[in-house]
Structure formats: structure tokens, C-alpha cells
Amino acid sequence: EVQLVESGGGLAQPGGSLRLSCVTSGLNFSRYAMTWVRQAPGKGLEWVAVISGSTTGTYYADSVKGRFTISRDNSKNTLYLQMNSLRAEDMAVYYCAKGLDITVAASDAFDIWGQGTFVTVSS
């Protein structure tokens, strides 16, 4: 069974940093693009960032570009999201999700999602 388990959420001050992790199991991790998607309380889904299976391709939403960095360690089957310069509007549940293929271009959708980790940004 494929499983994605996020961790690392919690309370951060405005301007602070957090690092989210997504540990996966039950899949050949390096063969799939992975993404982070967030959802503010009571709001819709917002895409954050995506990375190819080989790590050569990364893309970001304009709202986080220059502040967030997506990365992965294929030897540890783990996806990361380094979040710097956090703002109040970054407060949300952050989900990691598995793509349908190794490249971002071929992963038109994401079929397995974790349970999410909540990030609070407040002083």
C-alpha cells in the first residue's frame, strides 16, 4: 500500500522558517514527480510547488517563489518543503501528493495524497 506521511508543521512567527517532510512508502519513489498543495482554513486548494522524480525540474507558484524550496532525497524516499520568510497568508494545511509519472510534464495529475500537516504563522 502506498503511503505518504507529512510532518514538520507547527507554529512559526512571521518571517520565520519551517521545513516540512513527506515520508513515502510502498512505491518506487524516484519514479514519480511529487508536489505540495496547501489549503487555508475553509478555503480551496492552492498549488505550491512540484519536483520531477530525477530532481532536475522544479516549479513554484508565484506566491511562494523565492521563499520556498522543494527538494527530495530519493535514497530516503522523502520529499521536503523548506519554507522561509513565512507570512500570515502561508497558514494552511500542507499536503504532499504523488504524480502519475516521473516528469512534471507527464504528471498531469496527482493520485495519492498524504493526510496533511498544519502550518500556523502567528506572533
Place this chain on the structure above:
Amino acid sequence: SYELIQPPSVSVSPGQTASITCSGDELGNKYASWYQQKPGQSPVLVIHQDNKRSSGIPERFSGSNSGNTATLTISGTQAMDEADYYCQAWDSGTMVFGGGTKLTVL
């Protein structure tokens, strides 16, 4: 930036057909996907590449995409289908979600 527009809510009677639309500029030239999200749960992929059902998704779910509109159709809607539905597409290296549609089965 690219936008996908969905109706905020759709209501359907049990056993009837529900249609949820998603509009975007030349959306028919892109692949559209649909996700279902029930309260307190993570999203579930329902449809990808316009009309391909994800693994385990019942046959009553179908999708289409042409022109500027993608449509998720649920035939013989059941109470368990009550949820929020989000369309999604890619545009210039950016993944875009629609605002979501709350499907009420009553």
C-alpha cells in the same frame, strides 16, 4: 495568470445526474483533472486526462473537456458523493485549481 472558474455549489437529488463545470481559456487544449474532497479528508483524484477514471473510482463518474469548459458528470448520484470537487489543469509550468464546487445531494 490562468484561472479556472467553477460554480460555488451544485445540488442534485439522489439517483439523478450531477454536472459540475470548470471554465478556463482554451481549457480544451489542456488536460483537466478532478478531485473530490470530503470534510476533514485529503483530496482524492477522480478523473485525469479529461476522462480517465482514477483507480477505484466508480463508473458513475465521467469527465469531458472541450472548448473552454471541462465537465465532471456523476450519473446516479449517491449520498456518499456529497463533497467538494476541484478541477485542475496545467498552464505554463503552473498547476492551477478551480475554486471548488460544493455538491449537495438532497
